[in-house]
Amino acid sequence: MTLKYYQDNAQIFFDGTVNVDMSSLYEAFTQHLAPGARVLDAGCGSGRDAKAFQEMGYQVEAFDASPAMVELAREHTGLPVKVMSFAEVDWKEEFDGIWCCASLLHVPAVELPGVMRRLADALKPGGVWYVSFKYGDGEREVDGRRFTDMDKERLEALVAAIAGIEMVEMWITRDKRPGRDESWVNGMLRKV
Template identity: 60%
Template sequence: MTLKYYQQHADRFFTSTVSVDMSSLYQPFVAALPDGATVLDAGCGSGRDSKAFAGMGYRVEAFDASAQMVALATVFTGLDVQEKRFDQLEAVARYDGIWCCASLLHVSQAELPEVMQRLARALKPDGVWYVSFKYGDGERVQEGRHFTDLNEAALERLVALLEGITIASTWQTVDKRPDRHETWLNALLRKI
């Protein structure tokens, strides 16, 4: 359902998100990265964040499940964006940082623990991991897309299942897109 939405609306989604200024969200993430870090943009959408991180001098790998989004992100970023789902991630201790901006929210609550385990395995020790979810607690379908919303307590329960992963900080923001007023839960996770 959600993948079909992004296949059908890739151009519109790309246009509505590619120019959004996310610099205030980048700051705490990049502050925790070592120089020359390898960063994974997991569920990269338009490639906006991948391009920003590459421009900061990081080695960036990116993937998205939608073939149309991959094609658009590849052209926009100049990176070799991969077509991949979260459940296909096999990397182990490869990344200094993982960026999951508005991407994990499309994973069902039932599948989220396993997906989070895969991402945790891909993160190097001392690595940093950014996640964001629409603020709430539960699952819903809206405009042809599935959403899993989290609040702080729900995130804590999820992270408690992950060996070696801790929550470094959480904060709420209002949607950065000018026509949206949703509240987001943002978190920085660390791997011990």
């Protein structure tokens, strides 16, 4: 369902997200990274963030489940963006930072703990991990896309269930896209 949406609407989604100013979120994430750190953009969409991190001098890997989005992200970033899903993540302690900006929210709630464990396994000890979800407390479908929303309590519980991962900071932001009036819960996690 969600994958079909992105396949059918890749260019529209790309155009609506590629130029959004995410600098405040980049700052919150990159302040925890050493120069040249290895970063995974998991569910990269347009490639906007992967490109920004690459331009900051980080070693970036990126993936998305939608082949149409991956093609656009490859063109935008010049990176060899992979076509893969969260369920296929099998790296072991390879990344200093993982970036999941508005991507995990498409994972059904019942699958989230397993996906989070896979991503945690991909993170090096001491590594940081950014996540964001639309603010709410349930699952819903909107225009052919599935969303798992989180409030602070749900995100805290999700993170607490992952051994070796701690919440460093959690905060609420407003959507940065023009004409959008949504809130997001953001989490900065660390692997201990």
